[in-house]
Amino acid sequence: MAHSRQFISLAEARPPFFVGVDVGGTNIKIGVVDDLGRPLSWTSIHTEVEKGPGAGIARMQQAIQQVIAQTGLNVGAIARIGLGTPGTMDIAKGILLSPGNLPGWWNFPIRDRLSEAAGLPVTYSNDAGAAAYGEFWVGSGRVLHSMVMFTLGTGVGGGIIIGDLHVEGENSAGSELGHMIIDYHDTARLCSCGQRGHLEAYASAPSVVKRTEELLQEGRKSSLQARIAAGQELSSLVIDEEAERGDELSLEIVLETARYLGIGIVTAMHAIDPHGVVIGGAMTFGQHETQTGRKFLQRVKQEVCQRAFPILAQRTTIDYASLGGDAGYIGAAGLARLAYSRKS
């Protein structure tokens, strides 16, 4: 799924061109994208967080030159760079504040430093928001007028896009959909952020593992026990695999996760009433490719049908993301394109 995207040739491409940069804690993905959101070239470098942000900028700049050279374009043909990073951040000022997975890069003016190094203007955004914009622009949401995206992984993130407006938030903290409260009681599950009852505490990969461990401790039988006995660490991926092989408990956990996600989707639907909802991130159970993925999506839709206003349940599309790991750099490039089109 992640890297199946085909590149187009320069002859097919439509200018202007944009570079998208998607900074993660482990890797940085960089690609050149044309005016229709089609990648011409792509690369991935190690973030090497421990070497600090200055070295990171130098490596990004080299990689940007390299991906541009691969296309046959020269730097002058690039209109703008789009840069997405994890938060916390100050988007207006272009500064990384205190992102948990970029230790040592805190309070770093990443936007302006990249702009100086690359000699191009840079549009800065949140990585989850950029991925959502990528899906909205040329991915699963390309036919939608407005979209809410949920990304499932270590955390639950999101993005809200309404027409040309990408909801960044007044404090660069918009679309933190994993931190909507779905259970206000003091007995609710604890979220990674320290608060209780957030969607993320029910629908993230660590929560899937935690809920599974609880059922195993209750003495439930599962093929997971053999995997654990063989030294395998319990993960959402292992649970996904066993669900696909017919393990009842694993499937139960997957469908329970779908139910919680459906509850969060209903709140977002009632608040925003988007044209469609897109589900992406690392933990999407094989999407349409596997039985488990299809059952997961079906269970999400079932919960939405039961809980949402009937007209919204009927009309709002819900589907998986389609750009996989490319969504971030494509979307960052798309947001750069938006900024470029507004300025020119």
Added chain:
Amino acid sequence: MAHSRQFISLAEARPPFFVGVDVGGTNIKIGVVDDLGRPLSWTSIHTEVEKGPGAGIARMQQAIQQVIAQTGLNVGAIARIGLGTPGTMDIAKGILLSPGNLPGWWNFPIRDRLSEAAGLPVTYSNDAGAAAYGEFWVGSGRVLHSMVMFTLGTGVGGGIIIGDLHVEGENSAGSELGHMIIDYHDTARLCSCGQRGHLEAYASAPSVVKRTEELLQEGRKSSLQARIAAGQELSSLVIDEEAERGDELSLEIVLETARYLGIGIVTAMHAIDPHGVVIGGAMTFGQHETQTGRKFLQRVKQEVCQRAFPILAQRTTIDYASLGGDAGYIGAAGLARLAYSRKS
């Protein structure tokens, strides 16, 4: 609070001028507003729902002529009419669908019929959304870049405004903030919409009454019992009065309502990250004018401080609405002004 707004004279006013029409189940409020959102004249007519929408349009048209004449302007000086109605509705088509408090007016093309009768273009919006826009334009939210409004009354409604974008929703059902799920369990309170666990089931006026009745049935002592014994029907207004007179149980109910509202506000803050939150509607406990109103707002803020991301809790303003019952027609006029400025 509601009708304290002062009118400005034609000499002080700045053209262009707009007419705002706020249709409710009991009354229709109509006012002439200048380019800075200041009313020049104002009137209220009975909706007389039972006489049907055709008669309603005729009465609106007469009242519009009357409020325009009162200002000394002629109809030609009015740039556009703004019309707000309760939902359900189809905003793009300008049609009332099946609003619960306008029986007999269902499936009526109210926008175009009013436009024909008045001889002016009409911008159509949801009444809660219009009120939110009014507060954003010239009310409590006038200094904000983006705003989420909660309106407390028979239901819990809302409005979301981000820059110049008023979130109407793909199906004219945006900003139904009372129907965010704050408790996903099957044991959660039942909402007026038939679903469980919605904010409205905890923070609307009927829910305040219901929660009070429950505590009284448990044998709790309260000065409310004397009011009931005297033949008074229990209402959020009576509970507000007794809270202000020092009744412990009444104040407990008010503060519990504030707590629930705070929980809903946190979800909206994490999803949207607005510049500020505004609380309006009929049930706001005297706002800043009474001890109960001040304690209510304080308790809302306390819950937000406990539950929201620290930076958002610190930076996001939370305050009462300031336009009272004028917010609807002023906001409808403001949305007409937005549409007018985009066209010219």
